[in-house]
Amino acid sequence: MADSVAASVAASMAERRSPAAAFAARFEAASAGGGLRLAEIPFLTQINLRVDPKSPAAERIGTAIGVPLPVEPGTAAGGGDLEVLWLGPDEWLVVGPDGAAPGLVERLTEAADGEHVSVVDVSAQRTTLVVAGDRARDVLAHGCALDLHPRVFGPGRVAQTMLARAGVVLVAGADGFRLLVRSSFAAYVAEWLLDASVEYVAGG
C-alpha cells in the first residue's frame, strides 16, 4: 500500500514541469563565465498567508513554524528550511522546500485555531529564478528601479517590484538575488534576463 502510494506520488512528481524548465541549458551557458549565475529553483513550496499581525493567531503561527512573522516592511525572516517574506502589513509568503505544502498548510491552519486567517497554497503560482554572481546587480539594474546597493537592499530585504515589465517578488540573499516570478511571466523574464546578460557573459 505504502509502496503504491509512493510510486504514484513519484509518477506524478516525474510529470511536473517547472515554468522555466525550457531555459535550463541557456541559463547554464550564461553562467559559465563565472560573473553571473542564472538558474531556476523549481517547485518550491509557497504559501500565501494573511493574518492580523497583532492577533494571537499571528504569534501562534510564528511559534508553530519556528519563524516569527517579520513585521518590518520589506524584510524576510527565517532562512533555514522555511523563510517568511513580508508582502504587506497583513500578508506574508511562507517559502519552503519542494513537497512541503500540504504539511505547511495544515500547520498554519491549525495554529490559527479558528481565528480568521487566509492560508492559500500558491506554490505553482510563481517560480523562483536565481540571479547571482558579481554582475547580478548590474543585470537587475537594467530592469529594476530599486536601489539594490548592499547598503540599501542587503541580505534579508524583500520587495514586490517590477523587473522590466513583469511584477516580481525580489529577495536579496547572501549569495545574490532570488526572483519570484508569476508562472505565466517566467518565459518572458527568463528571456529578458538572458538578453540583459549578453554584455556581461559574452567574451568573458
Add this chain to the structure above:
Amino acid sequence: MSERSERTGGAAAQPHRREGASGRVLRFRFDGREYEGLEGDTLASALLANGVRAVASSIRLGRPRGVYAAGSEEPNALVQIEEPFPEPMLQATTVELYDGLVATGLPGQGRLADRPDPARYDAVHAHCDVLVVGAGPAGIAAAGVAARAGARVILADERPEPGGSLLGTAETLDGRPGREWAAEEVAALAALPEVRVLRRTTVLGHYDDNHVIAVERRTNHLGAAAPADVARERVWRIRAGRVVLATGGHERFVAFAGNDLPGVMLAGAARTYANHYRVLPGRRAVVFTTNDSAYAAALDLADAGVEIAAIADVRQAPGEAWAARCAERGLEVLTGHVVTAAKGEGEVSSVEVASREGGQAREIPADLLLVSGGWTPVVHLFSQAGGTLRYDEELGAFTPGETRQAVEAAGFARGVRTLRACLEDGAEAGRRALAAAGFAVPAGPAVPSGTAVPSAGEEPAAAPAEHLWLVEAPGDGGDYGTHFVDLQRDVTVGEVLRAVGAGLTSVEHVKRYTTAGTAHDQGKTSGLLTGGVVAHALGVDVAELGTTTFRAPYTPVSFAALAGRDRGPLHDPVRVTAMHEWHVARGALFENVGQWKRPWYYPRRGEGPGEDPGEDMEAAVLRECRAAREDVAAMDASTLGKIDVVGPDAAVLLDRLYTNMMSTLKVGSIRYGVMCRPDGMVFDDGTVIRLADDRFLVTTTTGNAAAVLDWMEEWLQTEWPDLRVCCTSVTEQWATVALVGPRSREVLARLAPGLAVDNDSFPFMTWRDAEVAGIEARVCRISFSGELAYEINVSSWSGLALWEAVMASGEVTPYGTETMHVLRAEKGFPIVGQDTDGTVTPQDLGMEWIVSKKKADFVGKRSFARADTSRPDRKHLVGLLPEDPGVLLPEGAHLVETSALPEPPVPTLGFVTSSYRSAALGRTFALALVSGGRERVGERLYAPVGADLVPVTVTSHVLYDPEGARRDG
C-alpha cells in the same frame, strides 16, 4: 594603413591642421569627398582641418552654414551619418571621428533610416548620493570632495574626455595643462569603489525627486568596429540624493548682418579648435566682442598662427590687462566699434567694422570672424528641475535662483567667473552635498585638505561686459533680413521685429510666432539673444522679459535609445500557460488576449509537398466545433482569472459584489455570476465555486483577472473594511483543461477511474476532487458551450502532463478560442467586452434571472430602479440570421429598419457584436445589440455592408439547443 597610423597629421592633407598635431590618421568621407582627420577629432574639427567651410545649408532659406560652435550648442553644422549606419540630425561638433565614417551635410532636416538598426540599445537604473553633471573644473572639484568622503557619486559629462572649459583654454593647473589635470583627477575618482564616471553621457532631463535621465553614447564613436553585444547607447535613469549642476556656459553671438556666413564662429569655439583640436579655423580673423573673454581667444589664435586683423570691442574700455597684452602683440583693438556686416559669397571674405559714434565703416579682409556676445550659464537642467532664474546684471544672463529640489549649480553655471573661483565653488558644493547626504564633511578651509584644488594662474581683473544684442545697421534691404537670432530655424531680427510689431510682448509668444528657439538645439545659443532683441524692440529690460521655458531633452535623443530593449519579443510580456509548448508544437495559431497568447485554432497541416495546403481558419474552426458538438474536444482554459476568497465573511462579500445570491451556494457546488458596476452595467462574469463554508474560488474573464481582484480589494479596503475576507490570486496556481462534448464523460471516466462520473453522482454545476491521469485534480462540471463538459484543474506544474494525457488517445480534438466563441455564441452566452461595452445591463443580455430580487443590496442594485435601465428601447442582445445563410456579417455592422438608406443621419437600431459560421446550424449567424430587440424577434432588419443592405431576421439570442438538453450528455 599601419604605416599611416604612425604618421603625424600631414599638413598637405589637412591644410588647416596646426604643426605638431599628432595622432592616428582616420579616413572619412563627407558630401562624397574623401578626407583625413586625426584620432580625437570631431567631424567638425576634421572638416575645419581640411578647410571645409560650408558644412550644411539652412532649413528655410537654404543659406550655406558652417561650424559655429565646438559642442552640443552647435546650431548650424547638422549632418547625417550614412555609414556604417544611418543616423539623422547630428551635430558635426559632437560626432567623434572614426575610420570609415561617411556623412553628409543636411539642409536643416535629416532623413530616417530605411533599414532596421541592428545595434543594441539599453537602459539602466542607477542611484547615488551625489550626481555631478559636468566634468569641468567645478564638477571635478565637487565630485572629488564627495567621492573621497565615501559618498556614492556619479559624475556625468557629455564629452569624450573630462575637463570642460579646460579643454578649450590653454589654462594650467599646478603648472600643468588643465586637460592633464582633469584626466588624472577623474581617473583617480573612477578608481574609487562607489564612484561611477560616465563619459559621453548627456544629462537630458531633470525631473521631480531628483530623477534624472541621461543618455550614454557607448559605441557610436567606434563606427563599424563597435562590438555587437555592447549596447550602442544606454539610457541612465538616475535617482540622486543631491545634484550638483556644473554645466558651465554657452557663448552667444550678436545679431548683425550676415552673422550666419560660414567663417563666422563663436570666439570660444575657435579657441577650442586651435588649442584642443590643433586646427586653425581660418587664416585671418576679425574679433567682435562685448566682453573680455574673446581677448584670450584672440591671443591663443594669434599664438597658433592666425593673423588677428582687428578686435572690435563694443566697449570704450576693455580690460586694461588685455588691452596691454594686445598692444604687446601688436593687435589692433578698435574700442567702441561694432561689426556691421560679415560679407562674402558663400563664406566670409571681409568684415565691415564701424564706430558706434558713426562715421565711415571700414571693410577688413578676413576669412574668419570671431564673435562673443557674452556667456550664458547653462541653466536648462536647473530650470527643468523647477528652479527659478534671476537676471545677473553683470553677466547679462540668467542664473539659478530658488529651487524646491536638492539641487544646486556650481561654477560658471551659477555665474562664477574665474577658474580658481570655480574650483572652490565646486568643492563647496561637494561639501554641502556631503552634509545633505549625511556624511561627515571634511573639516578644514573652504578647500578641504586631501582634495586637489590646484593653483590656477592669476587671471587679469575683468572689466565689465556690455550687453549688446543687436547691431543697428539693418543691412542690405534695410529689413534686418540677415541678422539671425536663431540660426537653426532661420529666424532673423526682421521677423522678431514683425512679431513685436504685431503686438506680441512675451518671449513665449514671440517664440511660437517666429519659431525661434524651437529647433533641435533648443535655442542654446539663440534663446537669450532673441530675448535681448525683443527687449530692445520693446524698450524694456531683458530681466523683465524673462526666458522661455526649459524642457527636456537638453539635446536630441534617438528613439532607438528610448525604446532600448523594449522591442521585438521583449516589447511587452507574453504570458503563456503550462501547455504552451504543446500548442506551439501542434502548429496552433495564437490570439492575443491581454498579454496572454491563447491558441486560436489548430489548423490541420497540409501533407505532402504542394498538393495539400492544409486547413484554413474556416475549415479548422468548423471541424473543431463539430468535434465539440458531436464527439469530444478540449481547450486550454488556464488563462481564466482565479481568486481564492477566504474568511468568515466571504459569502457576504460575494453577495454584495455579484448580482445574484452566492451565500446560498452549497459546498461542492458551482454558480454562474455577474458583477456590475454601481451604474448597473455588466463589469465581469464567471463562476463561483464553494470550497468550504468560508472559502470560495471565483473565476473571472481572462482579460479582467487583475481588474476584478482590484475591484474586490477596493470595496474591502475602502467601503467594507469590517468584512473578514482575504482575496488571493491563484490564476497561475492552476492549469485548466476544458473537456467538452457528448463523449467527454467517457474520456473523463477513463482518465479518472476513481471518479463516479454519472449524472446523478456528478451533476451539472458541482465539483469533485479526483485523481485525473494520476494527477491530483479538481474537476468542475461547467459548460460554456451547452454541451456536456468538464473543467479539470490541476497544479500548473502538471498542466502539460494532464493535457498530454487528455490528448494521448488521439480521440480528443484540441480547439482554440475561435471555436469557443462560436460554441458559446450559438448558445447565446455573451462575452463581456465583446457583446457588452459598459452600457449593457444583465437585463439587456436577457439575464433578468441573474439579478436577485431578494438581496437587500449589491453593487448596481440601485441603478436597476432608474427609469433609464427599464426603457423599452434599450438595446437587447438578440440573434441575427442573415437571409442568405452563406453571408457572414462583419462585426460592428449597423442595423437599420428600411431596405433603402434614408438621407443621413441614418437612424441605427444597433450593431453586430459577434458573427460566425456555425457547423451546428449549418449557416452563418450573429449576435447583436438591438434597440427593443426582444420585441423585434421575427422582424427583418438590414445591415449596410459596403454598398449593399443585407437582410437579416431577428431571433432569440439562444440559437442552439434552447431547451438545454445537451448539457447532461
